[in-house]
Amino acid sequence: xxxxxxxxxxxxxxxxxxxxxxxxxxxxxxxxxxxxxxxxxxxxxxxxxxxxxxxxxxxxxxxxxxxxxxxxxxxxxxxxxxxxxxxxxxxxxxxxxxxxxxxxxxxxxxxxxxxxxxxxxxxxxxxxxxxxxxxxxxxxxxxxxxxxxxxxxxxxxxxxxxxxxxxxxxxxxxxxxxxxxxxxxxxxxxxxxxxxxxxxxxxxxxxxxxxxxxxxxxxxxxxxxxxxxxxxxxxxxxxxxxxxxxxxxxxxxxxxxxxxxxxxxxxxxxxxxxxxxxxxxxxxxxxxxxxxxxxxxxxxxxxxxxxxxxxxxxxxxxxxxxx
Amino acid sequence: xxxxxxxxxxxxxxxxxxxxxxxxxxxxxxxxxxxxxxxxxxxxxxxxxxxxxxxxxxxxxxxxxxxxxxxxxxxxxxxxxxxxxxxxxxxxxxxxxxxxxxxxxxxxxxxxxxxxxxxxxxxxxxxxxxxxxxxxxxxxxxxxxxxxxxxxxxxxxxxxxxxxxxxxxxxxxxxxxxxxxxxxxxxxxxxxxxxxxxxxxxxxxxxxxxxxxxxxxxxxxxxxxxxxxxxxxxxxxxxxxxxxxxxxxxxxxxxxxxxxxxxxxxxxxxxxxxxxxxxxxxxxxxxxxxxxxxxxxxxxxxxxxxxxxxxxxxxxxxxxxxx
Numbered sequence: 001x002x003x004x005x006x007x008x009x010x011x012x013x014x015x016x017x018x019x020x021x022x023x024x025x026x027x028x029x030x031x032x033x034x035x036x037x038x039x040x041x042x043x044x045x046x047x048x049x050x051x052x053x054x055x056x057x058x059x060x061x062x063x064x065x066x067x068x069x070x071x072x073x074x075x076x077x078x079x080x081x082x083x084x085x086x087x088x089x090x091x092x093x094x095x096x097x098x099x100x101x102x103x104x105x106x107x108x109x110x111x112x113x114x115x116x117x118x119x120x121x122x123x124x125x126x127x128x129x130x131x132x133x134x135x136x137x138x139x140x141x142x143x144x145x146x147x148x149x150x151x152x153x154x155x156x157x158x159x160x161x162x163x164x165x166x167x168x169x170x171x172x173x174x175x176x177x178x179x180x181x182x183x184x185x186x187x188x189x190x191x192x193x194x195x196x197x198x199x200x201x202x203x204x205x206x207x208x209x210x211x212x213x214x215x216x217x218x219x220x221x222x223x224x225x226x227x228x229x230x231x232x233x234x235x236x237x238x239x240x241x242x243x244x245x246x247x248x249x250x251x252x253x254x255x256x257x258x259x260x261x262x263x264x265x266x267x268x269x270x271x272x273x274x275x276x277x278x279x280x281x282x283x284x285x286x287x288x289x290x291x292x293x294x295x296x297x298x299x300x301x302x303x304x305x306x307x308x309x310x311x312x313x314x315x316x317x318x319x320x321x322x323x
Numbered sequence: 324x325x326x327x328x329x330x331x332x333x334x335x336x337x338x339x340x341x342x343x344x345x346x347x348x349x350x351x352x353x354x355x356x357x358x359x360x361x362x363x364x365x366x367x368x369x370x371x372x373x374x375x376x377x378x379x380x381x382x383x384x385x386x387x388x389x390x391x392x393x394x395x396x397x398x399x400x401x402x403x404x405x406x407x408x409x410x411x412x413x414x415x416x417x418x419x420x421x422x423x424x425x426x427x428x429x430x431x432x433x434x435x436x437x438x439x440x441x442x443x444x445x446x447x448x449x450x451x452x453x454x455x456x457x458x459x460x461x462x463x464x465x466x467x468x469x470x471x472x473x474x475x476x477x478x479x480x481x482x483x484x485x486x487x488x489x490x491x492x493x494x495x496x497x498x499x500x501x502x503x504x505x506x507x508x509x510x511x512x513x514x515x516x517x518x519x520x521x522x523x524x525x526x527x528x529x530x531x532x533x534x535x536x537x538x539x540x541x542x543x544x545x546x547x548x549x550x551x552x553x554x555x556x557x558x559x560x561x562x563x564x565x566x567x568x569x570x571x572x573x574x575x576x577x578x579x580x581x582x583x584x585x586x587x588x589x590x591x592x593x594x595x596x597x598x599x600x601x602x603x604x605x606x607x608x609x610x611x612x613x614x615x616x617x618x619x620x621x622x623x624x625x626x627x628x629x630x631x632x633x634x635x636x637x638x639x640x641x642x643x644x645x646x
Contacts, residue, residue, distance in 0.1 A: 168491040169505070170523075172516035179506035182492070186499040193495035197601055200493075203576045205543065212538035215531055253526045278520055 001129065001141075008127040012111050013145050015085065015125060019050055023083035023107045026056040026073070027096040032064055032164025032199065037089040037139040039069035040157030041113075044148040053079050057098030061242050063202040067160050068153035076100040083107035088123065090135035090161075092116035092293060113138055118284060118293050133173035136161025140181050152189035159185045159195060168196070172279070172297065203243075210239035214247055223258035224318060225251035228307060231267030241266045248274040259283060259318050263310055271310035275299045275318070286317045324452065331450040335434050336468050338408065338448060342373055346406035346430045349379040349396070350419040352565075355387055355487025355522065360412040360462040362392035363480030364436075367471040376402050380421030384565050386525040390483050391476035399423040406430035411446065413458035413484075415439035415616055436461055441607060441616050456496035459484025463504050475512035482508045482518060491519070495602070495620065526566075533562035537570055546581035547641060548574035551630060554590030564589045571597040582606060582641050586633055594633035598622045598641070609640045 001009075016022070022045050024038050042052040054069070057076045064070065076099030086107040091097065092114060097104070104110075112123030115138050117130035129138045136158045143150060143158075150158075162182060166174050169182070186192065210233055217228040229244050244264045252260035259281050262274040273290070275283035277297045284299040290313065292301025303310045324332075339345070345368050347361045365375040377392070380399045387393065399422030409430035414420065415437060420427070427433075435446025438461050440453035452461045459481045466473060466481075473481075485505060489497050492505070509515065533556055540551040552567050567587045575583035582604050585597040596613070598606035600620045607622040613636065615624025626633045 163492075167519075168493055169486075170491055170515055170519035172514070174509070174515045176506040176509040179502040179509060183499040183502035183506065186497070186502060191495070192493055192497045193602075196490075196493035201576045201580070201601065202578045204578060205541070208538055208541060208573060208577070212535045215535040218528070218531060220528065250531060253524045254531070255525045255527060257524070278524065279516075 005127065005129055008125060009142065009145055011125045012113065012127045012142065015111060016045065016050075016087070016146060017048075019045075019085040019108075021051045021081070021083045022053075022085045022087055023079060023103060024052060024054045024087045024089070025091065025097050025100050025104070026054065026058075027088075027091040028057045028098045030056055030058060030060060030064075031090075033134045033136055033161040034090040035060060035064050035067050035070065036157040036159070036161030036164070037135040038157075039067050039073075040136075040154040040161070041087065041089060041139050041143065042069055043151075043154045043157070044143040044146060047148050047151075048146065053083070055079050055100045055103045057100045061245075063199050064160070066198045067157055069157070077102045079103040079106070081106070086110045087113065089113045089139060090115070092118050093120040094122045113142060116293075116295065118288070118295075131173075131175075133171065133175065133178045134162045134165035136165065137178065137181060150184075150188055155185040155188035155190050156195065159190045159192075160199070163192075163195065164199065204239065206238035206240075207243040209237035210234065210243060211247060211250070213237060215250060218251060220251075220254060220257070223256060224261075224315070224322065225254050225257045225259075226261040226263065226311075226315065227251050229262065229264040229266075230307065231265060234266060244272075248276050252276045252278075259322060261314060261318065263307055263314070265307045265310075270302050270304045271307055272302050273300055273310060273314050275314075281318075281321050283318070283321070286314070286321050289317055290314065328450065328452055331448060332465060332468055334448045335436065335450045335465065338434060339368065339373075339410070339469060340371075342368075342408040342431075344374045344404070344406045345376075345408045345410055346402060346426060347375060347377045347410045347412070348414065348420050348423050348427070349377065349381075350411075350414040351380045351421045353379055353381060353383060353387075354413075356457050356459055356484040357413040358383060358387050358390055358393065359480040359482070359484030359487070360458040361480075362390050362396075363459075363477040363484070364410065364412060364462050364466065365392055366474075366477045366480070367466040367469060370471050370474075371469065376406070378402050378423045378426045380423045384568075386522050387483070389521045390480055392480070400425045402426040402429070404429070409433045410436065412436045412462060413438070415441050416443040417445045436465060439616075439618065441611070441618075454496075454498075456494065456498065456501045457485045457488035459488065460501060460504060473507075473511055478508040478511035478513050479518065482513045482515070483522070486515075486518065487522065527562065529561035529563075530566040532560035533557065533566060534570060534573070536560060538573060541574060543574075543577065543580070546579060546645065547584075547638070548577050548580045548582075549584040549586065549634075549638065550574050552585065552587040552589075553630065554588060557589060567595075571599050575599045575601075582645060584637060584641065586630055586637070588630045588633075593625050593627045594630055595625050596623055596633060596637050598637075604641075604644050606641070606644070609637070609644050612640055613637065
């Protein structure tokens with residue numbers, strides 16, 4: 001850890017120590033890292049005697065509703081009273097909190113804890129560890145620095161954060177330290193098979209029908225592969241929009257493919273684009289150039305255009321980045 | 324570790340210390356645990372000055388050919404000279420070595436190192452650790468007990484063994500110790516993203532076409548789901564038989580499914596059956612009753628009958644086990 005990050009963490013610990021009512025804010029389309037890190041931290045703050053509330057700009061996906069504390073998360077705009085502190089975990093920029101801006105008006109200064117290198121440092125204090133494989137790792141450090149003894153419920157949250165944001169310990173970001181933290185969490189009682197079953201073995205027949213339909217659109221051009229989801233596929237399969245998550249891993253799984261793209265047209269006049277890269281290409285620059293964001297190997301954007309226009313815009317930008 | 328296992332390991336260490344020419348034998352249809360454990364152990368024995376040869380009754384799958392030492396593995400019947408010791412890793416019974424029985428005739432007594440609870444204890448010494456998530460964990464212990472300093476090539480083999488046999492750290496068998504070993508291996512230079520890319524992001528367009536075709540046969544009956552691969556699907560997709568590996572994870576991924584079955588008819592007058600279970604049902608008993616074997620949650624058998632007859636035989640046995 002750099003000395004700057006070390007100082008930032010110390011400042012965050014001091015501020016949280018002095019806080020009494022903390023608002024924690026999930027990001028839009030909350031994922032396992034956002035939910036797991038935030039709920040573990042909320043539990044740690046309660047263990048220190050703080051009042052906490054967790055607000056979500058979008059619903060918790062059904063496969064993550066098992067994370068301890070998820071039942072107490074409130075919708076954007078539904079928090080009560082005021083807060084002396086706002087705490088963001090895993091949120092790279094302020095435009096990722098959707099309708100929770102209304103709740104933020106009744107909260108004190110923002111503390112920003114993250115691992116995205118693209119983090120906009122929008123907080124009064126910003127503790128960003130771009131080397132961490134998940135915000136869950138940063139949160140683990142922070143909870144320990146707060147002097148809180150981890151319990152099994154916090155451990156499940158942190159494990160969910162890490163296992164989801166590393167593709168089950170497979171991404172380049174994973175280090176020996178990631179596994180040492182996982183060993184600690186399993187020692188506290190996390191059951192990896194039960195967590196994995198809830199997160200990944202939770203598919204509907206409709207999502208498998210959607211996968212079969214989407215596979216028929218798979219195209220490959222050298223080291224680039226892409227696949228579509230159309231409103232017709234969603235309607236015919238009966239799959240929900242959130243069930244497109246993970247489909248980008250199919251073109252990504254092709255041998256020799258460097259960049260994979262999923263174009264998801266959910267029939268709302270916009271196309272959600274998911275980008276994945278293996279090593280050579282930084283897809284976050286492509287996503288940022290199209291108004292999105294993310295990491296070098298996993299990024300995305302949403303384009304207000306037709307599927308054909310999104311193909312043209314994204315594939316042109318990706319081809320340029322690959323040259 | 325039990326005191327019996329501790330004694331067995333000590334005896335194996337003594338015998339390997341006294342050996343000078345060791346034949347290591349992979350099992351039929353060798354998987355990541357068989358290949359990774361065996362090649363790491365062969366390298367460790369060479370570091371101790373032993374001559375080694377590794378024999379494989381079936382070809383190394385292309386996605387595992389990167390494991391250090393895989394290039395020197397020889398086909399069954401192609402070993403030269405004689406050996407004072409035969410070492411089996413991850414091999415539950417002697418009928419799992421196919422044509423390598425010929426090579427075994429020129430070898431000394433068998434040392435049997437494994438983690439399958441169904442292990443038949445066919446060796447002169449049997450060191451079986453059913454608690455280990457992979458034979459790679461047992462092999463890690465054995466290499467350290469031999470006093471060999473692990474290098475990055477051995478570490479890659481052990482990591483491949485563990486990451487493949489635990490479904491990337493997701494199975495029930497994974498413990499804090501599994502992650503502590505993984506942390507050691509990453510510390511030695513294993514790059515998880517590169518390993519994962521070679522093992523899993525190595526698919527052919529044909530295998531994705533096969534997946535789409537097989538998904539159309541998916542059937543569900545309560546907590547039981549199954550899927551077929553037919554000779555026609557293999558021909559039309561152009562996929563190779565080994566590319567059916569992993570397809571059983573699709574029915575297994577359905578919410579609420581306890582037992583998943585893949586029936587793979589490769590057009591050779593027999594059906595390969597893969598069984599997966601989440602928790603309640605021990606599918607190894609089903610597999611054993613049909614002449615196969617495996618673990619409680621992952622087992623299989625090969626039936627010399629038609630696809631329809633295999634459906635009837637297996638689904639009847641599974642339904643009985645589920646009651």
